[in-house]
Amino acid sequence: xxxxxxxxxxxxxxxxxxxxxxxxxxxxxxxxxxxxxxxxxxxxxxxxxxxxxxxxxxxxxxxxxxxxxxxxxxxxxxxxxxxxxxxxxxxxxxxxxxxxxxxxxxxxxxxxxxxxxxxxxxxxxxxxxxxxxxxxxxxxxxxxxxxxxxxxxxxxxxxxxxxxxxxxxxxxxxxxxxxxxxxxxxxxxxxxxxxxxxxxxxxxxxxxxxxxxxxxxxxxxxxxxxxxxxxxxxxxxxxxxxxxxxxxxxxxxxxxxxxxxxxxxxxxxxxxxxxxxxxxxxxxxxxxxxxxxxxxxxxxxxxxxxxxxxxxxxxxxxxxxxxxxxxxxxxxxxxxxxxxxxxxxxxxxxxxxxxxxxxxxxxxxxxxxxxxxxxxxxxxxxxxxxxxxxxxxxxxxxxxxxxxxxxxxxxxxxxxxxxxxxxxxxxxxxxxxxxxxxxxxxxxxxxxxxxxxxxxxxxxxxxxxxxxxxxxxxxxxxxxxxxxxxxxxxxxxxxxxxxxxxxxxxxxxxxxxxxxxxxxxxxxxxxxxxxxxxxxxxxxxxxxxxxxxxxxxxxxxxxxxxxxxxxxxxxxxxxxxxxxxxxxxxxxxxxxxxxxxxxxxxxxxxxxxxxxxxxxxxxxxxxxxxxxxxxxxxxxxx
Amino acid sequence: xxxxxxxxxxxxxxxxxxxxxxxxxxxxxxxxxxxxxxxxxxxxxxxxxxxxxxxxxxxxxxxxxxxxxxxxxxxxxxxxxxxxxxxxxxxxxxxxxxxxxxxxxxxxxxxxxxxxxxxxx
Numbered sequence: 001x002x003x004x005x006x007x008x009x010x011x012x013x014x015x016x017x018x019x020x021x022x023x024x025x026x027x028x029x030x031x032x033x034x035x036x037x038x039x040x041x042x043x044x045x046x047x048x049x050x051x052x053x054x055x056x057x058x059x060x061x062x063x064x065x066x067x068x069x070x071x072x073x074x075x076x077x078x079x080x081x082x083x084x085x086x087x088x089x090x091x092x093x094x095x096x097x098x099x100x101x102x103x104x105x106x107x108x109x110x111x112x113x114x115x116x117x118x119x120x121x122x123x124x125x126x127x128x129x130x131x132x133x134x135x136x137x138x139x140x141x142x143x144x145x146x147x148x149x150x151x152x153x154x155x156x157x158x159x160x161x162x163x164x165x166x167x168x169x170x171x172x173x174x175x176x177x178x179x180x181x182x183x184x185x186x187x188x189x190x191x192x193x194x195x196x197x198x199x200x201x202x203x204x205x206x207x208x209x210x211x212x213x214x215x216x217x218x219x220x221x222x223x224x225x226x227x228x229x230x231x232x233x234x235x236x237x238x239x240x241x242x243x244x245x246x247x248x249x250x251x252x253x254x255x256x257x258x259x260x261x262x263x264x265x266x267x268x269x270x271x272x273x274x275x276x277x278x279x280x281x282x283x284x285x286x287x288x289x290x291x292x293x294x295x296x297x298x299x300x301x302x303x304x305x306x307x308x309x310x311x312x313x314x315x316x317x318x319x320x321x322x323x324x325x326x327x328x329x330x331x332x333x334x335x336x337x338x339x340x341x342x343x344x345x346x347x348x349x350x351x352x353x354x355x356x357x358x359x360x361x362x363x364x365x366x367x368x369x370x371x372x373x374x375x376x377x378x379x380x381x382x383x384x385x386x387x388x389x390x391x392x393x394x395x396x397x398x399x400x401x402x403x404x405x406x407x408x409x410x411x412x413x414x415x416x417x418x419x420x421x422x423x424x425x426x427x428x429x430x431x432x433x434x435x436x437x438x439x440x441x442x443x444x445x446x447x448x449x450x451x452x453x454x455x456x457x458x459x460x461x462x463x464x465x466x467x468x469x470x471x472x473x474x475x476x477x478x479x480x481x482x483x484x485x486x487x488x489x490x491x492x493x494x495x496x497x498x499x500x501x502x503x504x505x506x507x508x509x510x511x512x513x514x515x516x517x518x519x520x521x522x523x524x525x526x527x528x529x530x531x532x533x534x535x536x537x538x539x540x541x542x543x544x545x546x547x548x549x550x551x552x553x554x555x556x557x558x559x560x561x562x563x564x565x566x567x568x569x570x571x572x573x574x575x576x577x578x579x580x581x582x583x584x585x586x587x588x589x590x591x592x593x594x595x596x597x598x599x600x601x602x603x604x605x606x607x608x609x610x611x612x613x614x615x616x617x618x619x620x621x622x623x624x625x626x627x628x629x630x631x632x633x634x635x636x637x638x
Numbered sequence: 639x640x641x642x643x644x645x646x647x648x649x650x651x652x653x654x655x656x657x658x659x660x661x662x663x664x665x666x667x668x669x670x671x672x673x674x675x676x677x678x679x680x681x682x683x684x685x686x687x688x689x690x691x692x693x694x695x696x697x698x699x700x701x702x703x704x705x706x707x708x709x710x711x712x713x714x715x716x717x718x719x720x721x722x723x724x725x726x727x728x729x730x731x732x733x734x735x736x737x738x739x740x741x742x743x744x745x746x747x748x749x750x751x752x753x754x755x756x757x758x759x
Contacts, residue, residue: 419649420743421653424743424746425650425654425657426653428745429653432747435657478725478726480726
């Protein structure tokens with residue numbers, strides 16, 4: 001992956017992560033404030049509903065206190081018949097005296113009218129013995145066995161008598177024996193006027209669905225929990241049309257849903273236990289998860305009842321209609337995109353600043369001529385500068401080494417060449433009878449051998465020098481127009497002596513009047529080399545055919561032999577340095593393995609081509625072309 | 639012939655001394671261009687064998703000095719040149735009036751032949 005792509009990917013990821021995180025935080029902050037305000041609303045609703053329940057309660061309390069102050073109650077309880085206790089007939093029905101009956105009738109009339117003013121199921125007054133004395137629609141007294149096993153009549157009566165006159169007590173819900181409805185009852189003591197004794201209490205029942213009407217809610221779920229864990233009222237539940245089946249003894253669970261119907265999770269159970277430990281009138285809120293959604297619940301312990309009113313709303317409903325929040329979400333997405341886009345542009349600019357010098361560096365390196373490395377001209381204010389410096393330092397060293405190598409090889413070859421003149425010269429001189437006198441045959445042979453080897457050494461040094469020059473592209477060509485026909489005739493004649501030993505048939509097939517601008521000496525070097533090779537590989541009395549033909553833009557030269565030929569798989573390596581087809585054979589010729597490589601180097605220098613066509617045991621033909629405008633190419637190059 | 643050799647290589651001078659004096663010539667040599675120039679100016683030589691590549695005062699410097707002093711025309715010279723010297727450069731030098739040249743390494747037979755040619759000219 002390219003550096004700039006890497007940077008872009010990395011920075012984009014960071015940008016998106018940062019903006020997304022910031023966006024998320026911002027959104028959360030705003031959402032939290034929205035939820036805070038919604039929760040406040042919820043708590044206000046809870047307060048409001050709690051106040052409504054309290055109003056109902058206080059109204060009922062005031063009314064009952066007012067009713068209990070009717071002096072007719074005192075009169076009734078002051079009767080000696082009343083004080084001596086109720087008299088029941090065999091059927092268990094109270095037998096009232098005429099005086100009792102008269103006062104009771106007056107009270108019943110008054111209560112009847114009184115009741116009409118309020119939402120009351122039933123009213124009655126109850127004396128100290130726990131007997132109901134003034135019920136309007138009471139058909140029968142309530143025996144204890146009708147109460148639940150845990151609730152006795154005392155549970156209701158004793159707290160009622162413990163209240164002071166003017167105070168009221170609220171009883172736990174039960175099924176009214178008269179109306180068969182779930183009710184709760186208000187009670188307040190009745191005080192006789194003469195001695196201040198609490199001689200009874202006044203009682204009336206309010207149907208439980210009154211609360212149901214109060215807590216109706218369009219959004220969310222509102223409920224009232226009693227200390228036993230029952231939903232006394234629940235906006236999700238219909239109580240009103242479900243009459244109780246028995247008297248006070250009907251179990252609550254048959255009528256009231258359990259708190260578990262809201263949530264049976266441990267979280268919610270914890271919240272409920274927290275609710276129950278609240279002080280009266282105190283309110284709080286909490287959250288819990290239900291069905292994979294977050295729920296908010298605001299709750300309050302009623303100031304008077306030992307009950308809790310709760311209001312539960314799921315998060316989705318809480319935030320529904322919060323258009324600002326939705327807009328914020330859109331804005332945040334837009335902002336994130338904008339920041340990412342801006343960041344991307346910045347990163348592309350930054351990365352191009354970083355990669356641009358690298359590209360310059362790479363291009364400079366690619367363009368380098370390996371024989372003449374140039375220092376890279378690039379100055380930056382970053383690490384690339386260190387790389388450039390290091391590279392330039394390397395280039396300097398490589399150039400120095402190249403120069404040292406050149407100097408060394410030139411020195412070595414020169415030093416090797418210098419003694420060759422005296423060696424060859426002394427050999428010739430020794431063979432000169434005028435100077436050195438006649439030599440014996442053995443002496444002459446020895447000198448010949450020295451001469452042959454010295455010449456071989458001379459050839460070797462020449463080849464190495466040429467190869468070195470071609471390698472360094474330092475071979476200089478000396479172009480001049482030559483008559484190729486004359487040149488080939490000269491070459492044919494000049495090399496004729498090489499053919500004598502093997503009695504080789506040596507033919508020249510060059511077109512007449514062929515002219516070419518080239519380096520004559522180098523051309524001679526190439527052709528001589530090819531002919532020498534051919535001589536090595538043709539059999540005795542073999543054939544070597546040299547020649548040149550006009551090919552329009554170029555001149556084609558060839559050296560053909562009917563020698564052993566070259567294997568196809570060896571042809572590709574033929575023009576490589578130090579490659580010899582058959583070592584044993586070339587040894588006799590004394591080749592360095594550089595001959596063909598030098599030929600190729602020279603022909604390349606002429607911008608020509610060299611190749612070979614060969615059939616094993618039939619012979620080989622070496623071809624090369626020299627373009628007629630090779631001098632122009634060379635001038636252009638220089 | 640009275641021949642002067644100017645070459646910085648002792649082994650070559652030694653060889654030429656043996657060959658040329660052995661062939662009936664009067665050969666002497668110096669190993670630097672300045673001494674050679676001084677000898678050419680003071681003594682008359684039929685032929686000078688001049689090495690082109692010498693340190694400091696080169697063969698070309700000798701030729702230029704002779705040219706400046708007007709002595710070049712009268713003086714027969716055979717030049718020893720490096721094998722790598724290009725034809726163009728060689729021609730440039732030969733055009734100054736040098737009679738003959740031999741590429742190194744010196745072929746003694748060729749040298750003797752060229753000396754013979756000049757002697758009989």
